[in-house]
Amino acid sequence: WLPSFDDYNEKVIFNTKITFETGYEVISNGILDNKTTTGKQTTWSYKMNQPMSSYLVMMAIGKYTKKTEKSKSGVVLENYIRSVDASKYESTYQHNKRLFEFLEKQTGYSYPWQIYRNIPVEDFMYGGMENTTSTIFNSDYIVDAIGLNDRSYLNVNAHEMAHQWFGNLITAKTPKDHWLQEGFATYYALLAERDINGVDSFYWKLYEMAELIVKDDKANKNTTVLSEKATTTTYYQKGAWMLFYISTQIGEVNFNTAVQNFLH
Numbered sequence: 674w675l676p677s678f679d680d681y682n683e684k685v686i687f688n689t690k691i692t693f694e695t696g697y698e699v700i701s702n703g704i705l706d707n708k709t710t711t712g713k714q715t716t717w718s719y720k721m722n723q724p725m726s727s728y729l730v731m732m733a734i735g736k737y738t739k740k741t742e743k744s745k746s747g748v749v750l751e752n753y754i755r756s757v758d759a760s761k762y763e764s765t766y767q768h769n770k771r772l773f774e775f776l777e778k779q780t781g782y783s784y785p786w787q788i789y790r791n792i793p794v795e796d797f798m799y800g801g802m803e804n805t806t807s808t809i810f811n812s813d814y815i816v817d818a819i820g821l822n823d824r825s826y827l828n829v830n831a832h833e834m835a836h837q838w839f840g841n842l843i844t845a846k847t848p849k850d851h852w853l854q855e856g857f858a859t860y861y862a863l864l865a866e867r868d869i870n871g872v873d874s875f876y877w878k879l880y881e882m883a884e885l886i887v888k889d890d891k892a893n894k895n896t897t898v899l900s901e902k903a904t905t906t907t908y909y910q911k912g913a914w915m916l917f918y919i920s921t922q923i924g925e926v927n928f929n930t931a932v933q934n935f936l937h
Contacts, residue, residue, distance in 0.1 A: 677727035681845050684724035691732060692716045698737040698753065702730060702805050704787050721805070722787060726844055731804035733792045742770045744784070746777055751790040754815065758793075764818045765826050766791065768869055772831050775868050776838070776861060781933035785842045791830065800829040803836030803858070827869070831862035838936060852898040856912015863913060879917060882910040 677683075689701040695715045703721035710716075738759060742750040750773060752766045769791065777784055786806045793812040801810035810833065814826040839857035867875035889895045889906040896903045898912050920928040 675727070675730060677730075679727065681726070681847060681850075684726055684844070686721050686724050687727070687730050688718070688720050689730075689732065690716060690718045691734075693734055696736075697734050698739065700731075700733045700737075700753070700790065700792055700807060702807055723785070725805040725841065729803070729805040729841060731802070731807055731809060733794060733807070733809055735792075735794070737792070740766075744770060744773050744777070746774075746783060748773070748784050749788050751788065753790065753792045755793070755812075758812075758815050761815050761817050764821050765815050768827055769830060771869065772827075772834055772865050775865050776831075776835055779861065779864060779929070780838050780936060781929060782838060782842075782936040784837065786837060789834070789837065791826075801833040803833040803840060805837070805841050808833040808836075828862055828866060831865040832858050835861035835865070843936060847901075849899055849901045849903075852903070852908045852912035852915075855908040856898060856916060859909045860913035860916040863917075879914070882914055886911050886914060 687702060688706075691699050691701060692714050693699050695710055695713055699715070699717040701717070701719040702725065703719045705717065706720035707718040708715065735753075736756060737753040738756050739751055739753050740762060742752070744750060750770060752762070752769060754762050754765070773784070773789065788806050790807040792807060792809045793815050794809050795812050797809065797811040799811065800814070801808055808830075810826065810829055814824065814829060816824055816826075835858040836854065839861065840854035843853075845851050845853050863875060863878055866878070885906055886895065889904055894904045894906075895911070896907055898907055898915055900907070916928075923931075
C-alpha cells in the first residue's frame, strides 16, 4: 500500500521497507538505512529526510552491480548497471560526475537531497524518470564506445538530474505550471551539454528545437507555456526556448541570480 494524495502540492516523507529474494539489488528513494537477511529473503529499508511528492516514489529490483563516485561537494553518486553490461559502464556514465557538479554550480543551489542514483531498467516507456534521489532510465542508453556515436545517456542524464532541482525541490503548483519543471530541465540539460560539447552543439540543438516548435505551431497544437492543455513540445522545447530568450534579454549573470533566488 502506498498512501498518496496525487496532488502537486502534497509532499510527505516516504520511508520504504521492501522484502525480496536474496541475491538481488533493491533500490528506493533516499538513504539505505538498514538491510537484513533472514533465510532466503532480504529486507531493505530506505529513509528520506525531506518531504517529497508521491509521484516520485520509486522501486527498482534487479541483478545489478554498483559503482560509486563522490562529487566535490561530498554527495555520493551511485551508478547501477547489469553485470552483463559491465564493459559498457565507462561509456555510459562517462560524464555523470561532471554533470552533477555543473548543475550544482550553475543553479547556485546545493544538491537538495541525500544521495543520487542512476538505475537502468528494461522496457521503460520513456527515456528516464526523475524520482527523488534515484533516477531510472531506459536500458537502451547502456552503450559501448561504438554505440556512443549513435546514442548516449548524456542528454537524458542531464535532464533527469536537473529535475532534482526543478520539479523535485520546487514542484509545479498546478498542471498549467508544468513548464516550470520540464522547460527548466530541458534548458539546464542544454547548458550542461554546452559545458561538455561546446557552444556550436548548443546552438544547433536550439535550432532543432525551434524547428520542432514551428512544426507544432503549424499543426495548431501549440499554446502558451502556461497552459493545462499544452503539448509536450510546448512544455519541454518551447519552455526551454523561453528561458534562453529571457537570458539573452537580461544577461546570463542576472538570469542565474534570478534562478538562484527562485530556488531559494
